[in-house]
Every structure is written in C-alpha cells, then in structure tokens.
Amino acid sequence: MEIQLWRNLLSPYELAVRELVVKFNHIIREHKEKDLYSPMEQVIGRVKSIASILEKMQRKGIPFDRLEAEVEDIAGIRIICQFEEDIDAVVSIIQKCSDMEIKYEKNYLINVKESGYRSYHLIIYYTVQTIDGPRRLQAEIQIRTLAMNFWATIEHSLQYKYKGNMPPHVRERLSKAAAAILLLDREMSSVRSEIMDAQNFSQLQTNLVADILNNIENLYKFSSKREVKKIQDEFFRVYESNNLQQLERFHRQLDIITEGYRAQAVTKEFMA
Ligand code: 0O2
Numbered sequence: 001m002e003i004q005l006w007r008n009l010l011s012p013y014e015l016a017v018r019e020l021v022v023k024f025n026h027i028i029r030e031h032k033e034k035d036l037y038s039p040m041e042q043v044i045g046r047v048k049s050i051a052s053i054l055e056k057m058q059r060k061g062i063p064f065d066r067l068e069a070e071v072e073d074i075a076g077i078r079i080i081c082q083f084e085e086d087i088d089a090v091v092s093i094i095q096k097c098s099d100m101e102i103k104y105e106k107n108y109l110i111n112v113k114e115s116g117y118r119s120y121h122l123i124i125y126y127t128v129q130t131i132d133g134p135r136r137l138q139a140e141i142q143i144r145t146l147a148m149n150f151w152a153t154i155e156h157s158l159q160y161k162y163k164g165n166m167p168p169h170v171r172e173r174l175s176k177a178a179a180a181i182l183l184l185d186r187e188m189s190s191v192r193s194e195i196m197d198a199q200n201f202s203q204l205q206t207n208l209v210a211d212i213l214n215n216i217e218n219l220y221k222f223s224s225k226r227e228v229k230k231i232q233d234e235f236f237r238v239y240e241s242n243n244l245q246q247l248e249r250f251h252r253q254l255d256i257i258t259e260g261y262r263a264q265a266v267t268k269e270f271m272a
Contacts, residue, residue, distance in 0.1 A: 001064065006050055009068075012135045013075040015128045017045035020077050020139065027093060035204050037196050039086035039093070041146065044078045072103075072123045073140035080149050083192050084109070084185045087120050087143050094122060094141065101125040103138065115171075116178025117152060119144040147188070151181045201244060208247050209239070215258050222261035231257070 001009075024043040031038035048056075053071055056062070062070045079090055087109065094100055106121040120143040127136045144152065155174050158166060166174075188195070212235055219228045231254065238250045 010047055010074070012128050012130055012137060013047050016075045016126050016137050016139055017047055017077065019128065020075070020126065021045040024077065024079060032203055033207070035200070035207055037200055039081055039089035040079050041082050042080040046076050048074050048076060072138045075137060075139035077139060077141045078149070079141065079143045081143065081145050083189050084145055085189060085192065087145070090143050091120065091122070094124070099126065115155060116175050117155065118148050118178070118182070119152065145185050147181045147184045151178055205244060205247065208251050212251055212254060215254050219258060219261060222265045
C-alpha cells in the first residue's frame with residue numbers, strides 16, 4: 001500500500017487517539033477539581049506503527065480488506081493506575097461513557113498470560129467526525145497499574161530485541177520479576193487507604209491554596225494594599241502551620257471578607 005493511502009487510513013485513528021486522551025485526562029482533572037481521588041493516574045495514546053500493523057497482519061494472516069476489522073488496536077490508549085483496585089473503577093467509568101461502546105473485554109489479571117503479562121483490555125467502538133462524515137472505529141484500551149506497566153514495558157523491549165527467540169534464562173528472570181510485581185501490587189494495596197489519605201490531603205491543600213490566592217488577588221480590586229498585605233501575612237502564618245482545618249477556616253473567612261468588599265464596591269457604584 002502506498003504511503004499516502006496509509007496516511008489516509010491512519011488519520012481518523014490519530015484523531016480518535018487525540019480525542020480519547022483529552023477525554024480521559026479531563027476525567028482525571030474533574031476528580032482533582034472536586035477533591036476526589038482519581039483512579040486514573042496517567043493516560044497515554046498511540047497509533048500503531050505501519051511496521052507493527054504489517055507484522056500483525058502477517059502473523060495472523062489478515063488480508064488488506066480485513067485490516068480495519070481485524071487489527072483492533074490501530075488506535076491504542078493506555079490508562080495507568082496506582083492500585084490494582086483502581087482498574088475496576090476505571091472500567092466502570094468507561095462502561096458509563098455513552099460515546100464508547102464496548103465490543104469485548106480481556107481480563108489478563110485473572111487469565112494471566114504465559115509470559116506473566118497482566119493488564120485489563122477493552123476493545124471499544126468510537127466514532128470520529130471526518131470531512132467524509134462519521135467514522136466508527138475500533139480502539140484498544142489497556143488498563144494496568146504502574147508496576148504492571150513497568151514490567152510490560154521492559155518485557156516488550158526484550159521481546160522486540162529477541163524477536164520471538166527469548167533465551168530461557170531471560171524468560172525465567174522476567175517470570176520471577178512478574179511474580180515480584182504481583183507481590184508489590186498486593187503490598188501497595190494493603191497501604192492503599194493510607195496513601196490515598198495522604199494524597200487527598202495534598203490535593204485538598206493545593207486546591208484550597210489556589211482558591212485563597214485567587215481571592216487575595218481579587219481583593220486588590222476592592223481593598224487597600226495595606227489591608228490585603230495584612231490578610232496575606234495571616235495566610236502565610238496559617239499555611240506554615242500545615243493544619244488543613246485552619247486553612248479551611250481561613251478560606252471560609254476570606255470568602256466572607258471578599259464578598260463583603262465586593263458588596264461595598266457594588267453599592268458605591270450604584271450610589272455614584
Ligand atoms: P504494540 O502496539 O507494540 O503494543 P497479539 O496476538 O498478542 O499481538 P491480540 O491477540 O490482538 O494481540 O491481543 P492481545 O493479546 O490482547 O495483545 C494486544 C496488546 O497487548 C499487545 O500489542 C501488547 O501491547 C499487549 N500485550 C499482550 N501480551 C503481552 C505480553 O505478553 N507482553 C507485553 N509486554 N505486552 C503484551 P502488540 O501487538 O504487542 O502491539
């Protein structure tokens with residue numbers, strides 16, 4: 001197939017990958033803005049390389065006219081989670097997305113591959129808009145933990161290096177590493193609630209500080225510099241105490257003060 005035809009073929013998949021990455025990143029952002037723990041840690045996307053598509057077609061005996069129907073991972077999304085428990089939460093989120101229709105799921109967490117590969121795969125249908133009208137495409141979503149991703153990335157590079165002839169001693173080491181990764185995920189799960197508490201604390205603090213600084217900046221419009229400086233100094237004092245409750249209290253008080261100044265400014269404008 002000519003390179004221009006490959007470009008035409010892959011172009012809607014590039015759009016699908018870009019859109020899906022934006023959508024999943026937005027879900028992460030929404031969680032953070034609402035001070036909620038996000039089961040998604042990171043999202044990456046890629047369009048399968050032509051070489052990799054050709055290799056898969058050859059290996060599976062797929063003819064060109066069946067390429068788009070049978071190579072289901074031309075568009076690939078990878079969602080990385082912190083904990084194994086988050087994978088189910090991510091699957092539930094995707095099941096609720098009305099613009100993604102699940103074709104089928106492969107659970108390599110239960111049916112671990114012989115290589116030791118663990119991950120959760122979803123094949124979805126996703127529609128993109130092109131100048132020729134809507135195109136309903138397939139995409140593969142891989143959901144795995146940071147630890148699973150670490151193992152899979154290394155193993156994938158070694159598979160590429162040895163091209164299907166991995167020496168038994170390397171295979172054995174990878175198998176041992178896969179067992180260690182399983183243990184690591186279980187260990188991390190056992191301290192999940194503590195880690196989540198710490199992360200929630202930090203996210204809540206980040207959002208509060210951003211809100212407070214925004215309010216202080218707004219105060220400059222309505223109040224004297226001296227007054228704002230006093231409030232700012234008080235904020236630094238509360239911030240240094242590293243006490244979330246005090247910070248929340250300060251945030252509430254500042255909200256009231258800002259509203260007061262704003263109301264005064266509106267009244268002055270009205271009376272003028
Ligand atoms: P890429 O783009 O390089 O990642 P297959 O027959 O395995 O090629 P199949 O049956 O369509 O593919 O689906 P499967 O088994 O779910 O695998 C799809 C993708 O999952 C692979 O894509 C890998 O990304 C990943 N994967 C599956 N098995 C393994 C494994 O043992 N080790 C690692 N590291 N990854 C695996 P590709 O085709 O490799 O392409």
